[in-house]
Amino acid sequence: MTSRRHFLSLAxxxxxxxxxxxxxxxxxxxxxxxxxGGRVIDPVARLDAVRDxxxxxxxxxxxxxxxxxxxxxxxxxxGKLVVPGLLDIHTHVGRSADGPGLVxxxxxxxxxxxGSTGADGIADTVAVARSSVQPGRVLVNIGRxxxxxxxxxxxxxRADVAAAKNAIAMHREFVVGVKARLSRDVxxxxxxxxxxxxxxxxxxxxxxxxxxxGQTQSTIPRLFDLLTRGDIVTHMFAPPPNAIVDDAGRILPxxxxxxxRGVWFDVGNGQTGHMRWDTxxxxxxxxxxxxxxxxxxxxxxxxxxxxxxxNCMSKLLGYGMTVSQAVAxxxxxxxxxxxxxxxxxxxKVGAPADVALLELREGRFEFLDNYKNTITGRQRFxxxxxxxxxxxxxxx
Ligand SMILES: [Zn+2]
Numbered sequence: 001m002t003s004r005r006h007f008l009s010l011a012x013x014x015x016x017x018x019x020x021x022x023x024x025x026x027x028x029x030x031x032x033x034x035x036x037g038g039r040v041i042d043p044v045a046r047l048d049a050v051r052d053x054x055x056x057x058x059x060x061x062x063x064x065x066x067x068x069x070x071x072x073x074x075x076x077x078x079g080k081l082v083v084p085g086l087l088d089i090h091t092h093v094g095r096s097a098d099g100p101g102l103v104x105x106x107x108x109x110x111x112x113x114x115g116s117t118g119a120d121g122i123a124d125t126v127a128v129a130r131s132s133v134q135p136g137r138v139l140v141n142i143g144r145x146x147x148x149x150x151x152x153x154x155x156x157x158r159a160d161v162a163a164a165k166n167a168i169a170m171h172r173e174f175v176v177g178v179k180a181r182l183s184r185d186v187x188x189x190x191x192x193x194x195x196x197x198x199x200x201x202x203x204x205x206x207x208x209x210x211x212x213x214g215q216t217q218s219t220i221p222r223l224f225d226l227l228t229r230g231d232i233v234t235h236m237f238a239p240p241p242n243a244i245v246d247d248a249g250r251i252l253p254x255x256x257x258x259x260x261r262g263v264w265f266d267v268g269n270g271q272t273g274h275m276r277w278d279t280x281x282x283x284x285x286x287x288x289x290x291x292x293x294x295x296x297x298x299x300x301x302x303x304x305x306x307x308x309x310x311n312c313m314s315k316l317l318g319y320g321m322t323v324s325q326a327v328a329x330x331x332x333x334x335x336x337x338x339x340x341x342x343x344x345x346x347x348k349v350g351a352p353a354d355v356a357l358l359e360l361r362e363g364r365f366e367f368l369d370n371y372k373n374t375i376t377g378r379q380r381f382x383x384x385x386x387x388x389x390x391x392x393x394x395x396x
Contacts, residue, residue, distance in 0.1 A: 030069035031056045032390050035355065038077025042084060043328035044346035053082055055353040058390040063347055073392060077357055080384050083327050084345050085109025085134075085354030087334035088309050090210070090234050090268045090294035092116045092147075093136060094125035100132035103297060105396055106308040106383045107356030109134045110334075110341050114210055114234065114268075114296070115141035115179025118152070119163035126174045134354070134388055137340050139179040139210055140167050142198040153180075153187045153194045164201040176338050177232075178202040181212040182223065183273070192218045195226050208337060210266075214238025215273060221254035229262030232337055236265040236290060237275040237283060239371075245282045255288070264337050267329075269312045270296035271304045275369050284319045292337075293329045305368030310358055310381035315367050318377040323360065326381070357385035 033055040040051040040063060052067040053060065087110040093099035094113030103111055111134070117125045118141035129136040143152030144160045153159045168175045180198035182191040195211060202209045210232040216223060220242055227233070236244060244255045244265075259265060267290050268274055274296070293313045295306050306312060313326045335345030344352055358381045365380040386393040 028070065029072060030054075031061055031071040032073065033353070033387065033392065034067065034071035034074045035077050035082055035357075035387070036074060038080045038082035038357065040082045040347065041324055041327045042347040043324060043332045045348055047347075048324050051082075053347060053355065055387070055390045058353050060347050060349050060351045060353050062349060075357070075385065075392065079359075081323075081327075081358040081360055081381075082347075083356050083358060084331040084347050084351075085386070085388065086309050086330045086356050087341055087345055088112070088294050088297060088330070089232070089292055089334050089337060090114040090266055091297035093132075093297060094128040094138055096299055097128055097131070099128060099297075099299065100134060100136055102299070103309070104134055104386055104388065104393055106310060107358065107386050108309055109354035109356070109386065109388050110344060111136045111297075112176070112338060113138045115139050115147065115181065115212075117141060117146035118144040118158070119160065119167040120144050121146050122167040122171060122175065126171045129174045135340050135344075137176040137338060138171070138174050139177040140164055140175050141179050141181070142194055142201065143181070147181070151186045151188060153190050156190045156193060159190070159194045159197045161197050161201055165204060168201070168205050168207070172205075175207075176340060177208045177210055179210050179212070182218075183212065183215040184217050185215070186212070187216075189217050191216050192222060192226075195223055199226055199228075208232060210234055212268070213244075214242060216242050220244065220252055224254045224258045224263070227258055227263045230264075230337065232264040232266055233258070234266040234268035234294065234296075235270065235274040237267060237280045238273065239276040239279040243279050243283075244288070245279065245286060249282050249286055251283070251286045251288045264291045266290060266292045266294050267312065268294050268296045269306050269315075270370060271306065272370050276371050277369050277373050277375055280316075280369070281319065284316065284321075289316075289321065289325070290329060292334045293326070294334075305370065308383060310383050311367075314365070314377060314380040317379050318375060323379075353387060353390035355387040356383070357387075358382065359384045
């Protein structure tokens with residue numbers, strides 16, 4: 001028997017529910033998931049406003065203020081950002097079987113492994129991509145041994161065109177480009193020839209090359225001359241020698257020309273040698289902003305200056321990048337270089353229902369470059385939930 005006190009509390013709870021969602025009881029369940037009341041940022045739709053997002057059949061079904069209609073599951077996103085699932089185009093997620101699940105917790109619903117393995121080990125990385133719950137793809141390292149301590153292509157014979165072509169042909173569905181790491185301690189004096197071979201492999205399959213720039217033996221104009229539309233420059237904030245900005249604060253003409261012909265510029269946070277605050281300041285002061293943020297993620301990223309993709313995308317807020325631009329760098333922009341992400345990076349109706357919930361906290365946050373220098377920022381993005389294909393991912 002229901003006690004009177006219990007009955008009253010039930011009535012109060014149901015009245016409160018009706019006040020919040022007046023028509024819920026009266027309408028059939030229409031949606032699988034309803035994300036209510038968050039600040040929805042969708043750069044493609046030029047939207048930045050408090051909205052509800054409704055999901056049905058693994059797709060975005062509606063985005064508008066106060067969506068009526070019931071849902072099987074509801075998320076209260078009040079006070080949070082609701083953005084398209086994050087895409088990280090430079091990671092090493094493919095190094096470990098648990099990589100995809102770990103970055104999914106950070107809101108990452110699509111990843112690219114950038115050259116962890118070359119032709120010899122590609123099957124292992126492809127296996128991780130194949131088993132990943134979110135779309136994961138792989139760039140084959142032009143050095144057939146992949147990333148190795150003594151330098152991927154210090155021995156030029158390792159930049160084996162035939163082996164790399166064969167690796168792509170064997171795994172056509174999962175290998176979406178070629179990675180060429182060009183710094184002095186990786187390629188030595190071979191950098192130009194290594195890039196030339198990487199282009200030879202990639203162009204045979206109409207795929208892009210991603211170059212790891214900075215601290216190279218050859219100059220930027222010489223190397224960038226080989227890059228064509230759709231190629232990607234990662235570690236764009238690498239300090240001198242061979243930064244993209246000169247001592248007088250001017251972006252090199254070869255860099256501006258590369259962007260103009262459709263080469264993408266990516267951050268590739270990483271841990272050593274890839275970003276220094278003074279170089280970053282000079283580059284953004286010259287008006288040259290990244291197309292994409294990426295982490296260069298590894299299983300140890302929690303304990304380095306990387307932490308997670310939301311942390312990396314917070315780092316330019318203090319330099320004048322807007323919240324919406326930072327979101328674009330890991331969603332709509334990041335969807336463009338790789339066809340696997342086509343149709344993603346947006347919350348438009350009909351898009352795959354991949355959503356990242358973020359908290360944008362205000363306070364004092366320390367951000368680390370790759371040289372142990374810190375800056376203090378007043379805002380930082382934190383992961384606060386992931387929806388993949390319309391399903392809420394449990395927090396670990
Ligand atoms: Zn990397």
